[in-house]
Amino acid sequence: SKRCHYVIIITVDNFTQLPQLCLISYGQWEEEKYEDGVKWKFLEHKGPYFPPEYQPLPDNVHFYYNGQLKDIAAHYWEMTHEERSLIQDLDKCDFGEIHAMHKAKTEARKNMSKEEKQVKLIVDEYGYCLLDHHKERIGNFKIEPPGLFRGRGEHPKQGMLKKRIQPEDVIINCSKESRIPAPPAGHHWKEVRHDNTVTWLVSWTENIQGSNKYIMLNANSKxxxxxxxxxxxxxxxxxxxxxxxxxxxxxxxxxxxxxxxxxxxxxxxxxxxxxxxxxxxxxxxxxxxxxxxxxxxxxxxxxxxxxxxxxxxxxxxxxxxxxxxxxxxxxxxxxxxxxxxxxxxxxxxxxxxxxxxxxxxxxxxxxxxxxxxxxVFRTYNASITLQQQLKELTNSQSHLLCHTRLISGLPLRANMQADMWLQMKLIHVDDSFSVRLVERKKAAVKRCEEQLLKLEVQATDREENKQIALGTSKLNYLDPRISVAWCKNMEVPIEKIYNKTQREKFAWAIDMTEADFEF
DNA sequence: GACTCAACTTAGGACGTAGTTT
DNA sequence: AAACTACGTCCTAAGTTGAGTC
The missing domain is CATH 3.90.15.10 (Topoisomerase I; Chain A, domain 3)
Structure with missing residues (x-):
């Protein structure tokens, strides 16, 4: 199979009575097209991971209000009624000890290994689901913790309290015949439904805008x-x-x-x-x-x-x-x-x-x-431009800066331009030097040149008051097959232009694209 | 056609980390 | 060893779209 997805089935050989492995490409299921709107036939998962409860402050950490020691109920910032009437002036609050405790905590966490943080355990338990015949990674399996809503720009609701989500707020979506995820002890779900026309596993309503939030699959899923x-x-x-x-x-x-x-x-x-x-x-x-x-x-x-x-x-x-x-x-x-x-x-x-x-x-x-x-116009224009530019660039190597300028004139958002530029630049970084001594110096020169190029581009962008957000268009607007085909043609390893996450997300393109792909 | 809403994609910022420079 | 930098990951806000209701 070109798709590189296989299922291993273990059977017992009838004659020898020995176990044997059987490799089946999942293309067999892949061809199975579902009727209109159906997204899956089987879905099983563990439900969401809830953020930890607030912890009371340790005895040696104090909060002072107006210079006086004050025992707060110590949910860090959700005050009780009494506290709310007493504590009115932010300037009179002394968070010094609490702040110091937090700093110490983050410092301690820094020194912990990943195992100690139990990241792997949580990911293993909650980070995957079974969708049809495949174990798939989940994109966001954690319920969003409570906090102060910031929003972006001059948001009228900034500072509002984003409330803690309880299991009673949460809707679970999975197969009828799957193992239904268990709610935390003493709790129940708002609803368990079995809707196979949608792709989400868990949803809840957020209290700031009243909109729905979802737990969905990772970008690398089928x-x-x-x-x-x-x-x-x-x-x-x-x-x-x-x-x-x-x-x-x-x-x-x-x-x-x-x-x-x-x-x-x-x-x-x-x-x-x-x-x-x-x-x-x-x-x-x-x-x-x-x-x-x-x-x-x-x-x-x-x-x-x-x-x-x-x-x-x-x-x-x-x-x-x-x-x-x-x-x-x-x-x-x-x-x-x-x-x-x-x-x-x-x-x-x-x-x-x-x-x-x-x-x-x-x-x-x-x-x-x-x-x-x-x-669609954003996708189309970004992708077609990348393809054209790559062609031109290939015809006239090494005129990087010229091309940068050229791209800058194109009708695309600044970050799209920056991404394309970055991608092309990366493609042209060739690290196959033979002489060891020269190697280092050349690398240094190369770094300087790259830095210079980047700074020059930054300067023009800044001049034009543009924001650069690298990665966004690479991930969302540029057809990955264009870049994959280019790599095949130029014999550039794919790792040069896509990192691990990107390679996972674009696995479909890396698998299926031939050198002659034309957008 | 106006309005509402669910479901999904697109997006920037915070933060951690690894590597480099000072 | 500290400071700096570049990059990847996580988080979740902010869009787009189409369907449903009245």
Whole structure:
């Protein structure tokens, strides 16, 4: 089997009466396609791992309020009623001894080995499940511990108490015929259900936003791997349709229908600038961030002329995770004219695309191509760009910096560019030197050069006020088969570009990809 | 069509660790 | 030995999407 997944069956030979091993590739089951929406036939797991209870403070650790010794009930920060009425002023709190205790504890933990921390035991017990015929790793098997909610950016709910989750809050999902996980002693689950149309094993409702949290499989699982593969297949299909789709939305820019015209401009942004779809958000529930469809008047400025370009749109808004998007983009005349039209008689605070939302947009997209949604453009554009750049780079080796600059001009988010650059750079690190003496010095030179390159890129990025989050697009947007094929062609070991976790996640791609793979 | 919600993907930051430099 | 750096892992927040309800 190409997939490298096998099941070993131990039988007894009828004639010799000796045990014999039988190797069966799981391809036999792999072919078994489930009917629509069914994600598994058998699911068994141990349930979630609960965080430890609060411990009372040891006798020699004290808390002082207003200079006075105060015996707190010593749940570290969940106060009793009495404490709450007494302790009102943070400035009068002296956490010194508690802080020192914590510092000592982390120091002690540092010196513990992994066995002492019992990590392995917990992972072994709770970290795996049995899904159909496979033992699979679970992504997050721990219930989130209570704490103070921070949120990102100016979050209206920052500082709220995230409550401790009890077994009574937890829904278990598993097979009817599996061993149902036992709740902690003296407790019971909220519900045990057997829904094989979903992939989660455990869920609960979180009290800050009231949203659901899930325990799901690790990215290296078959279920997630197949989903990932499907995602890139949709993006590849877009490749063959993108010319038509672009032609279509350029036509739509002339439409007399406001919805159609707004849709066309939004698509232009999503395609050209890799903007996210931009759902509406409930005001006061989350930080004020936007995506394409939720852009407001104050987020763009139109310039007839700017820096020698005509029809420039200046974007300035907070996107996902409150990451600032700032960009000055020359656009085609029709888009510019449409934007002026959309802005007529509007005030800051008004929506730029007042007739459009993500639902309308995605419905249109899926009518153009099955499976097409706004986010597919991010995957498609990132992957196709990586492939093109790798081709160019291969034709003209060693012009790393030139290429870096080239990539910087592409319509991708900064972190995508950075990832691609990093990947290409890594690919070109060749460590096969023969002379030992020279080796060290050369390595040092190489390090300096790399550092220089990196710093130069950092400098340009910083200049343009971009954030770099390495790894994200490598993990989420770039079709791994492009890189795997490249490695095969260039005879670069795969370890050069993917670490262990990434190799596990992309096992499907590493297994199936031939050198001639074309995105 | 507006609204709500479940289920899933995408994402940044904290932190630990190993290796390197000072 | 301390300080610094780069990288991987863990954690969970913050998005997207599609289905259901009214």
């Amino acid at each position: 279920l997630k791997g197949e989903k990932d593969w499907e995602k890139y297949e949709v993006a590849r299909k877009l490749k063959s349709r993108v010319d038509d789709i672009r032609y279509q939305y350029l036509q739509d820019l002339k439409s007399k229908q406001m919805v159609t015209r707004q849709r066309a401009v939004a698509l232009y942004f999503i395609d050209k600038l890799a903007l996210r779809a931009g759902n509406e958000k409930e005001e006061g529930e989350t930080a004020d961030t936007v995506g394409c469809c939720s852009l407001r008047v104050e987020h763009i400025t139109l310039h007839e002329q700017l820096d020698g370009n005509e029809c420039v749109v200046e974007f300035d808004f907070l996107g996902k995770d409150c990451i600032r998007y700032y960009n000055k983009v020359p656009v085609i005349k029709k888009v510019f004219k449409s934007l002026k039209l959309f802005l007529e008689n509007k005030q800051p605070g008004d929506e730029l695309f007042d007739r459009l939302n993500t639902s309308v947009l995605n419905k249109h997209l899926s009518s153009l191509m099955p499976g097409l949604t706004a986010k």
